[in-house]
Amino acid sequence: MALREIKPGNRGFLYVNAHPAGCAAVVDELWQRTPAPTPDPAGAADADGPVALVIGSSAGYGLAATVTALRTYGMRGLGIAFEAPETERRTASAGWYRTARTAELAGRDGDFAFLNADAFSTAAKQQALDTLAARYGRVDFLVYSVAAPRRTDPVTGEIHHSVIKPLGSAYRAKTLQFDGDAAHVGALELEPATEAERDATVRVMGGADWKLWIDALADRGLVRRGFHTVALSYVGSELTAPIYRAGTIGAAKQHLEDTAHRLQRDLAPLGGQAHTVVAGAAVTQASTAIPSIALYTTLLRAVLGDDFQSTAQQAAALWRQLTGAAPLQLDEEQRIRLDGWEMDEKVQAAVHERWTAAATGTLAELADTDWFRAEVGRLYGWHVDGTDYDSPVQTTVAWPAGG
Template identity: 80%
Template sequence: MTLRQIKPGNRGFLYVNSHPGGCAAVVDDLWQQTPAPSGPAGAEGPVALIIGSSAGYGLAATVAALRTHGMRGVGIAFEAPETERRTASAGWYRTARTAELAGPDADFTFLNADAFATAAKEQALDHLAARYGRVDYLVYSVAAPRRTDPATGEVHHSAIKPLGSAYRAKTLQFDGDTPVVGALELDPADDAEREATVRVMGGDDWKLWIDALADRGLIHGGFHTVALSYVGSDLTAPIYRAGTIGAAKQHLEETARHLQQRLAPLGAQAHTVVAGAAVTQASTAIPSIALYTSLLRAALGDDFRSTAQQATTLWQQLTGAAPLQLDEEQRIRLDGWELDAKVQADIHARWAAATTDTLPDLADTDWFHTQVGRLYGWHVPGTDYAAPAQTTVPWPAMH
């Protein structure tokens, strides 16, 4: 075990080190936001496979699955262990704390593996087939900058760019002591960049997981799979929904429709889930999202729905405790609070008026800055950052 005096080592939205105590406290907060168990004591819970279980919506879905529904199964994340120079990744520490909170009796295994790799699929499905013989839910929540195609070995790199024409917009910058409204211009992606982004962030890997489950006979009547998606405001559409990421999300949604047609005769279902805005390690890499989310938080205050709240709503719908809220494209919608017409009108006005001078009155930049730090275990109340931290934390043992 190693005690270290840790410093964040951050530049802007990127942090070199994670704080294990802060990461644990973040998971504690998610746990407390999630409702207590809903089923009868001692009941055998459903079986879930959650891909991307250590961060963002995947982490929130995992916490809600364990805390509220007593889920059994497997969570998959790809996290870095501690080295001589750096702490383990934030997702490593979050996973360890999630397993602690679930308790020794939880029948849930965490795998540290590249979900894109065939070996990870085989390992996860070997465990599921041997221990449970079925899977009730598959939640796909993966955000990655690159993907190796298991069939060809080609490495695809995603690009965050507009399509068709250059993108010029306001951005929020934290490089100095005072938040600044800056300007950004990005050239449009070429066809190769668009295609590579689709290969990384679209539905290819989700479909491979379903293929693998089907080949093992693990799909049955009542099975439901969902993949996380986002739509967002027309303010961010040029860089998100109408950009390379949007092309990938469109592919993800097309994949959902294909899977639904395939699974329906089995009594199973497939949908994408359009979640609302959140501060995640993936979203902070997207230009203009920081400014937009800061404005949204200022407009909504405590009505800004956390990932824990959204994951709770999602599981209510997946388990049948509440009806599915589907739009005309058969997507599960969790983002009504964000895209409400009055809320968006307010955000448009704030966006138009946002400058470095007006920012304190229009945006909650302190909240956003804190949320970014929390992604790595920093800026968490009650955490003693002055004291040496125990950075050597074991990955949860397999059940």
């Protein structure tokens, strides 16, 4: 297609169009903020460096983990994402453009491929394993960072839909809302999920697919001795617990953590490890869909300021632990914790105080809503400094070759 003039076309936290140049600039910023290359990490499999498989590589923590693997450790391997191409009415998805730019940066010095496919499907697993076997051999690390609204069971063909609801009783809480540029505090009430909704959410967001990936790798002989796999998770504050950790998503995360324990036992004969990773709060396409998380995050940012840790900072901390450059920071549930900065008692006390006082009239002094609104726009390539939004832009961008 020719150059196109595009507008955000957003409704609330959801943007219809992504800006290619803005998305590329976001990846460039992430790349520059990621620690520079280091000598071969401890445990590198061979002279070519370790092999990583990142499932969910186009956004949020998965993108940060991919960029760090490439930038800091020169890893080879494969990233998997499920992104929409451009149509006559809309641009390609933001993750499409981010992946294209990540591949350009990776291609300068490394060997990393990207596959656009539904990670839940058997066909995606087959294609990914064929690529790994042909190009890279056994895998050293697998990072699982998938957030999806639905999943088709590869055995039964049944489609399961996840829901964001409380369990047991209704949820009533404050929310952050925007009318144009004006932010205000609203109210939300959600009825509790049914048992069927809870079970469906666990099937989508729990550990079932993660285990299928590990089993598939093992069956093909693609798990290297010392293999380490992690799945991204979150705990968060008591303020958001009713809709998150104690809700349907929390049930799915508990299943993810239970799966980690089972995988740990399965991988023990190979000297392998499996853990969930409790990351800190972040503005992601997944988190903005969760009621009250937006208000909580903007209050947290106001409390912490520049001490609010980015996904790049957290990914760097995670890879230091995975490569053996730093010891694993495990809690009593054997989860890797990256959220100490968020869960600090003084920080949480300050956020609680602001949450109680938060109202439309007090929001400006208690929360960093300008930062939050800009971060949401950046998810789609908007509000990125140095990007020309007034001129037509080339929206037709090819998916990386070889993927």
